[in-house]
Amino acid sequence: MEKTYAIFLPSNLIFGVGTVEKVGEKTKELGKSKALIITDKGIVGAGLLERVLTPLEQAGVQAYIFDQIEPNPRDHTVVKAFEFGKKKECELIIGLGGGSPIDAAKAVGVLMSNPGPLQDYLRGTVVKNPLPPFIAIPTTAGTGSEVTQFSVITDTERSFKTGIGSPLLMPKVAIVDPSLMESMPPSLAAATGMDALTHAIEAFVSVNSQPFSDAMALHAIRLIGTYLRPSVANGSDQEARSQMAIASTLAGVAFSNAGVGLVHAMSHPLGGRFDVPHGVANAILLPFVMQFNLIARLERFGQVAQALGEKVEELSAVGAGKKAVEAVMQLSADIGIPGHLSGVSVKAEGLPLVAADAMNMKRAISCNPRVVKQEEIEKLYREAL
Ligand SMILES: [Fe+2]
Structure with missing residues (x-):
């Protein structure tokens, strides 16, 4: 065999019904106590945000919620979420939802630890600095964004869905709890x-x-x-x-x-x-x-x-x-x-x-x-x- 291979994975993948309850203890293990939760209104409406907030509260983690991510998330929404998290001095990001909130959360993480406007990264600038600790919790069985190195974002100036790709975008922890997927129509x-x-x-x-x-x-x-x-x-x-x-x-x-x-x-x-x-x-x-x-x-x-x-x-x-x-x-x-x-x-x-x-x-x-x-x-x- 002449070829060589590399494979990138989250450092911790937790799977099973009810595992969302571990989000508080995982946040604490990462040494953080102020979390930015990035999600959408559908998730909130389906009662899934509560499933994350309760264990965070029990672990003494302060949570700030940004719930305005749209399908095919847009660049300016990502910037808005980033500014909100920065103002609240959040140290850890939780992406909760389908691919859109998790992808948006990755892009927010890029902005939190790397200089320059988002547009640069959507147009090929390489992400150099590691993101803040990032926990991904999918609510669809779908995009796989909880275990990928990619964030897909719409560059609104060009009406072009593009993205950022880097092993640095891989979530630290992925919590895959099928009970969060039951409410999918x-x-x-x-x-x-x-x-x-x-x-x-x-x-x-x-x-x-x-x-x-x-x-x-x-x-x-x-x-x-x-x-x-x-x-x-x-x-x-x-x-x-x-x-x-x-x-x-x-x-x-x-x-x-x-x-x-x-x-x-x-x-x-x-x-x-x-x-x-x-x-x-x-x-x-x-x-x-x-x-x-x-x-x-x-x-x-x-x-x-x-x-x-x-x-x-x-x-x-x-x-x-x-x-x-x-x-x-x-x-x-x-x-x-x-x-x-x-x-x-x-x-x-x-x-x-x-x-x-x-x-x-x-x-x-x-x-x-x-x-x-x-x-x-x-x-x-x-x-x-
Ligand atoms: Fe896809």
């Missing part, structure tokens, strides 16, 4: 679950795939193939919601280390320009991009089909790969995701612009197993429309 469980599937498949076929991320990606695909449908069907199915929480965390570790590909390059501009929810955009694009990528990674797509429960033993390599595409389409349809972008208000006239944006998602484009041109991206969008 079916549509959110479906969209975030398909985001996790996209992470796992894109990491598995990435040009930067490696044995450690492969193992996690493949197991995540198996779990999603088995548990996403029941998890969408019934939020009280604790087994299904717990297995999906494991799957999304595994998929998060996989793509944080192996990268994502063309699906994410194409879905982010749909978030930036049309505000399409991330998971829905991914779910619609995924089978079209898999079909395009098939010739680059035939054997691997056959493994994806198998992990999703398809019988492929008697099939040719091409036949097995195509089964993966069909299986993903069927899964999406079963859980109520629209099959086409026209179903989520994307307009044909905007496609040349989003295709140019997608081509600019350089990190994701460079991880995609098949080399792609802008005209091909535009053609894929049209097929998916």
Whole structure:
């Protein structure tokens, strides 16, 4: 074996029903007693903030709450959260929610310990200083942001969803408590679950795939193939919601280390320009991009089909790969995701612009197993429309 590999993980990952109660003691272990909680109004409304505030209070931690994070979080909201935390002299950050609050919390952490405006980091300035201690608590089984090195933020000047990537963004502690995910409505469980599937498949076929991320990606695909449908069907199915929480965390570790590909390059501009929810955009694009990528990674797509429960033993390599595409389409349809972008208000006239944006998602484009041109991206969008 000539290749070398590196893998980045949170220093402490805690999993299980009820583990959110450890947030107070973990904050204390990190030696801090003033926490900035970054979340959104939906989380507060669902009563999930209380689940974090009670143990913090019991541990004697003072908590300040910023609950104005929107979906596809914007740069100026991040700055607002940072200024609020600075004014309150917070020493530790807790990101509570789906990907948006956790990603926003990472960007706030960057501002707390690094000089210069946020725009610099969204446009490529390297993060040099370690962030303040950061605890991530996901409430969707989804984005995997609790275990990734990335923060995805919309640069409003350019209407461009971009991001910051650095191992320094990895949370110190990730608390994955499936009981926080029970209140997800079916549509959110479906969209975030398909985001996790996209992470796992894109990491598995990435040009930067490696044995450690492969193992996690493949197991995540198996779990999603088995548990996403029941998890969408019934939020009280604790087994299904717990297995999906494991799957999304595994998929998060996989793509944080192996990268994502063309699906994410194409879905982010749909978030930036049309505000399409991330998971829905991914779910619609995924089978079209898999079909395009098939010739680059035939054997691997056959493994994806198998992990999703398809019988492929008697099939040719091409036949097995195509089964993966069909299986993903069927899964999406079963859980109520629209099959086409026209179903989520994307307009044909905007496609040349989003295709140019997608081509600019350089990190994701460079991880995609098949080399792609802008005209091909535009053609894929049209097929998916
Ligand atoms: Fe994603």
